[in-house]
Amino acid sequence: MAVNRACHLIEELGCGTVLNGMLDYYPTKEEVQKVTVNPQRINKLLGVNVPMDQFINILERLEFKCNLISSDKLELEVPSFRLDITEDADILEEIARIYGYENIPAADLEGNATAGVKTENQKFMDKVKENSIACGLNEILTYSFVSPRGVDKINLPENDEKRNFVKIMNPLGEETSVMRTTLIPNMLNVLATNVSHKVEEAYAFECGNTFTPQNGLPVETKKYCIGMYGKEVDFFSLKGIVETILNNVGLKGYEIESETTNSTFHPGRCAKVVYNNICVGTFGELHPDVIENYNLGQRVYVAEINADLVFENITLVKRYSALPKYPSTSRDIALIVKDEVFVKQIEDIIKANASDILESYKLFDVYKGSQIEEGHKSIAYSITYRSAEKTLTDEDVAKVHDKILSELSEKLNANLRSN
Structure with a gap:
């Protein structure tokens, strides 16, 4: 019928002449x-x-x-x-x-149905990413297949366990011949690309797995890495981001300690995060040799944290604290200490001698300049006192405050700054 109609239209419109008969051309019949x-x-x-x-x-x-x-x-x-x-x-x-x-009648599903929700670990990683973005970082994703030369470029010792790779049997090339044991080389490759493209500042983070060989399938460990550079970036910028993220995801009671043995980082400008005597992560300024290896041409700050260890030790329970009944009072102190004195040493003394009226303390200034003696620095704290039982008098605060200053002077040779 369709063919006949087409022929009728062709003849009616004068587009051609219709001949008698029909030819069916069907060379490959289905x-x-x-x-x-x-x-x-x-x-x-x-x-x-x-x-x-x-x-x-x-x-x-x-x-x-x-x-x-x-x-x-x-x-x-x-x-x-x-x-x-x-x-x-x-x-x-x-x-x-x-x-x-x-x-067709509706019927309930039979058997045990499970809700399609994220695991607690996935929710934790989402929270890490959300806080990273809130701190101004941009997420990057890099390959798990890497070059074994990456660990050489970040100055890892020959006996370092991160040189124990899972090797690919049929790699596309040497650049993707092993599985990564650390996220730092990939992060530095990304930062080096930004530097080569004249990007003046970069703030990046990555959450990814690292792989350690064993019998059977390799051990996969979730790591979290931060990389940043720019005019306004320094060690304390990175430290603040690390502490903010760890605090917000629920890790409590960790300590920031000096790290002097990590050859990837600048000696004296590196710290480690310690929880229950276990190193959870390391952060600091890159060693000048590493900066040269990646042609970065400026100070770069990097952190790598074991996200699995953090997840295992977070505290998700939030405790309610009633609003205080009595007012607080604060004292500011500016201390002159030697360059080798760490902030943690000062804070440990403050906590140990402030009794139960110490509410909080905050570092708000570190200064080195012409007004400070060579080899020394000025460190300023704001200390807040409050009692849960009464309104504190000047005498109550002075008794504790003077004890703190006395201990700082005795143990760290710290003196109050006069100008």
Whole structure:
């Protein structure tokens, strides 16, 4: 009918002359597609009982040729125009469509169903990423397949365990021949690319797995890495970000200690995060040799933290503290100490001697200049006192405050700055 109509239009519009007869050009005739189905199984999957007569009638109306062998076997010859029919699931859809979806009763799922929610570890990593972004960092993603030369460029000792790689059997090349044991080389490659493109500052982080070989599948450890550079970036910028993220994800009671043995970082400008005498991570300014190896040309600050260890030790329980009944009072102190004195030493003395009226303390200034003696620095703290039982008098605060100053002077030779 369609061919005849086309010929009629051609002649009517004067586009050509229609000749007698018809030529059917069909060089590769399609074979007849046959499908065997089980009507009982289809009824069970649909949750209804379509009678066999109705079952066959539906298919014949759709121009299938049916040959019923038994109650659980029906052979079908598929119409030539139904190229989408290849298996019994396609027949099930046709039966459901014609029988009527509204006629198929709703039923509850059987068995134990689980909600499609994230695991606690996944939620933890989401929180790490959210806090990183809130601190102004940008997330990057790099390959797990790396070059073994990366650990040379970050100055790892020959006996370092991070040189024990999982090797790829059929690598595309030497640059992707092993699986990473640290995220730092990848981070520095990204920062080096930014430097080469004249990007004046960069703030990046990555959450990814590292791999350690063992019998069978390698051990996968989730790591968190920060990399940053720029005019406004220094060691304390990085330290503040690390502490903010750790505090916000729920790690309590950790200590920041000096690290002098890590050859990737600048000696004297490196620290480690310690929890229960376990090193959770390391951060600081890169060693000048590492900076040269990556052609960075400026100070770069990097942190790498074991996210799995952090997750294992976080405290998710939040405790309510009532609003204070009595006012607080604060004292500011500016101390002159030697350059080798660490802030942690000062804070340990403050905590040890402030009794129960110490509410908080905050470092707000570190200064070195012409007014400070050579080899010394000025460190300023704001200390807040409050009692849960009464309003503190000047005498109450002075007694504790003077004890703190006395201990600082005795143990650290710290003197109050006069100008």
